[in-house]
Amino acid sequence: MPSPSRREFLNGLLAVFGLASAGAVLYPVLSFLRPPPSGEANASSVRAATTDEIPPESGKVFRFGSKPGILVHTATGEYRAFSATCTHLDCIVQYRSDLGQIWCACHNGRYDLDGRNVAGPPPRPLEKFRVVIQGKEIIVSREEPSS
Amino acid sequence: MAGHPEGRPTPAPSRGLHGWLDARYQLEGLRGFLAEKSVPVTRHFFLYYFGGVALFLFIIQVLTGILLLLYYRAGSDASFESVRFIVSQVKFGWLVRSIHSWSANLMALSAFLHMFSVYFTRAYRPPRELSWVTGFLLLVLVMGFGFSGYLLPWNELAFFATKVGTDIVGVLPFIGHPLLVLLRGGDEVTGATLSRFFGIHVAVLPGLFTVVLALHLLMIQRQGMAEPVEWERTPGRRMPFFPHFMLRDLLLWVVVLNILAVLAVLFPWGLGQKADAFASAPAGIRPEWYFLFMFQTLKLLPARIAGIEGELLGVLGFGAAGLAWLLVPFFDRGADSGRGRSAMRLIGVAVVVYMIVFTVLGWVLA
Numbered sequence: 001m002p003s004p005s006r007r008e009f010l011n012g013l014l015a016v017f018g019l020a021s022a023g024a025v026l027y028p029v030l031s032f033l034r035p036p037p038s039g040e041a042n043a044s045s046v047r048a049a050t051t052d053e054i055p056p057e058s059g060k061v062f063r064f065g066s067k068p069g070i071l072v073h074t075a076t077g078e079y080r081a082f083s084a085t086c087t088h089l090d091c092i093v094q095y096r097s098d099l100g101q102i103w104c105a106c107h108n109g110r111y112d113l114d115g116r117n118v119a120g121p122p123p124r125p126l127e128k129f130r131v132v133i134q135g136k137e138i139i140v141s142r143e144e145p146s147s
Numbered sequence: 148m149a150g151h152p153e154g155r156p157t158p159a160p161s162r163g164l165h166g167w168l169d170a171r172y173q174l175e176g177l178r179g180f181l182a183e184k185s186v187p188v189t190r191h192f193f194l195y196y197f198g199g200v201a202l203f204l205f206i207i208q209v210l211t212g213i214l215l216l217l218y219y220r221a222g223s224d225a226s227f228e229s230v231r232f233i234v235s236q237v238k239f240g241w242l243v244r245s246i247h248s249w250s251a252n253l254m255a256l257s258a259f260l261h262m263f264s265v266y267f268t269r270a271y272r273p274p275r276e277l278s279w280v281t282g283f284l285l286l287v288l289v290m291g292f293g294f295s296g297y298l299l300p301w302n303e304l305a306f307f308a309t310k311v312g313t314d315i316v317g318v319l320p321f322i323g324h325p326l327l328v329l330l331r332g333g334d335e336v337t338g339a340t341l342s343r344f345f346g347i348h349v350a351v352l353p354g355l356f357t358v359v360l361a362l363h364l365l366m367i368q369r370q371g372m373a374e375p376v377e378w379e380r381t382p383g384r385r386m387p388f389f390p391h392f393m394l395r396d397l398l399l400w401v402v403v404l405n406i407l408a409v410l411a412v413l414f415p416w417g418l419g420q421k422a423d424a425f426a427s428a429p430a431g432i433r434p435e436w437y438f439l440f441m442f443q444t445l446k447l448l449p450a451r452i453a454g455i456e457g458e459l460l461g462v463l464g465f466g467a468a469g470l471a472w473l474l475v476p477f478f479d480r481g482a483d484s485g486r487g488r489s490a491m492r493l494i495g496v497a498v499v500v501y502m503i504v505f506t507v508l509g510w511v512l513a
Contacts, residue, residue: 034325035332035339061427066335068425084427088458089445090314091307094427105428106311107446121457123450 045141048081052136059095059102062140068092069129069140070102074113079133081140082115082126093126102126184388187374194264195372195392196399197257198282201289203400204254205360207407208292211247212349219299221345223338226301227421234418245411251293253407255437258286266495270373271475272482278370281363283473288356293435295348301341306422308434309344310336315445318459337424376485433509440502441465443509472498 004012043065054060059072061084070084072095082102084092091106101118102111109120116125132139161169168174186195218237220229233240262282265271271279298309313336317327332339375383386392420429434442444465448457471478481487 033329035328061425063425070427088450089311090317091310091428091432092426105430105432106307107442117450121446121448121450123456123458 045139047137048131048140049138050136051133051138054079054138057097057100061092061094064129064140070095070126071131071138071140072102072113075100079131079138080113080115081129081131082111083129084126086122087117087124087126088120088122181389182387184368184371185385186372186388186392187378188384188386189375191264191268194260194268196396197261197264199396200399200403201254201257201261202360203403204250204257204407205356207250207404208247208254209353211243211250214243215247216349221299221342223301223341223422226299226341227418230300230418234415241415242411245415246407248416249407249410249414251296252436253403253410255289255293255435258289259437262286263495263499265373266475267492268373268375269479269482269488269491272373272376272479273476275366275370275373276476278363278366279476280473281359281366284359285356285363287469288352288359290437292348292352292356293437295344295352297435298341298344299348300418301422302419303422303426303429304419304432306336306424307428307432308438309340311442312434312438313340315458315462318456318462320459335424376483436506436510439509440505443505443512446509446512 046062046064046069048062048064048069048071049060054071054073056073056077057075059070061068061070063069064083068084069081070093071079071081073079086093086104086106086109088104088107088109091104093102093104093109093111095101096103099110101113102115103109104120104122107121109122110118111122111126112118114125115128117123128143129140130143132141165174215233218229218233218240220226230244234244235241237243265279265282294309294312298305313327313330316330317323319326328334330340330343331337332343433439441461445458445461448461450457452460476482479487479491482491
C-alpha cells in the first residue's frame, strides 16, 4: 500500500482536527440545550381533596407531583381518580356531568368513568389511581403494579 | 482636463454626500440596476404585491416587537402580568400589542396568498426553484414566529395550544421525545418552556428569518420577477420597477397600514385568563387560524388507523405533504413548457379547498 503524500496526510490531519473542533463545540452546546432533570419527584400519594369539596357528579383537577390528576365523584357516590393528561395530545381533561364522562376540550376526546377511551382521538385509556378516604380527606395514590 | 481612455469625457464627480459615497461605493452601478429593473405586467399583476405586503408587515413586527420588549418579562409568574401591564398601564401599550398581534396574522395571510399566487402562476419553474424553497422556509418561519409568540402572554389558550403543538412533535418516532424535551425545556410546558419560546421568538427566529429573507430577496433581484410561460413566444408589456412599481407598492403599504390600524383599534387583541398548569383545558380551545386545518384534521382522525396511532399518522402525513410542497418545483417537470397545467391547478385547488374547509370547520366546531 503506497504511503500517503505529505498533502494527503495534512488534509487528513486537518479533517480530524476539524471534526474534533466541531465536536468540542457541539457537545457542550447540545448538552446545554438538554435541561437537567427536575428536582420534583414523582409523587406516589397525595391528598387530592376533601369530601366537602366535590359534590356528587363533579370532578376536580389536582396536583399529583408535577403532573395533573382528576378526581371524579360519581353519581353513585364513588370516588375515582385518574391521570388528567389526555393520552391524545397532552391536554388536561375535565369531568362533564352532562355526559357523565371525562372529556378533553382540545380534540373532543372522551373517557368513561373507568378511564377507558370511548370516543374521539385518544389512543389509550387514562392511568387509573387508587383512592382511599381517610375521614374527610381523599388520598390518591398510584395503583400497585399487579404481580 | 483628463479624458476617458476610450475618448469619452469623464463625468464630473458629483459633490456632497452622494459624491462622497459614490467615490467609495460606486452608487452609479446601483442606479443603473434600478433604472433597468422592470416588472412584467400580466393578468395576475396584483398577485405580485403580496410578497411586498408580507415584507412590510414583517418590518412592522420587528418595530412593534422591539417596543413590546421594553416592558415584557418572560416567566410563568411574570409574562401574563407584564402583558397585562403593557395593555392596561403603558400609554398606547394596548395599541402596540394589538398591532403586533394583528400584523402577525396579516403577515401569515399575505405569505400564504403570496405562496399560492406563485404556485398557481407556476413562477417556481426553473430557474427560480430556490426562490420557492427559500419562500417556503420563510412561511415555515412565519408559522414558527406565530407558534412561539402565541405562548408569550402565558394565557390558558396559549398554554394548551403549546401543549398540543409540542406534543405533536413528541409523537415522532425516535427523535420525538428528545425534541419535545428540547422545545419544552423539560417534560411539561412550564416557565422553562416560556423562556425557551421567548428566546426562539426574539433571537433565533429573527436571525434565521433575516438570513433566509436576504437570500430570497437577493435571488429575486438577480433573476427578476417571473414572466408567464407564453412570453417566451410573444413578450408582453413591462413596467419600470423604479419608480412606477415601487410607488404602487408603497401606496399599498399605506393602505395595509390603515387596515392594520383599524383592526387593531376596533378589535383589540384580548388577553384571556392566565395559564394554570393544573386546570382543565377550557372548551373552545384552538390554535392560531393558520394551524386550524391541521388541528381540525387531528381532531377527526380516529385513535387507530391500520394499527398505527391516528395522531402519528396525521403528523407524518403533514410532514410528508410539507416536504412534497417544498419540492414542487422539482416534481413539476412540465412547468417550463406549460405542460401539466391542469393537473397542477387541480392539486392546488384541492389543497386550498381542504385548507379553507378544515379551517372553517375548526373555527365553527371549536
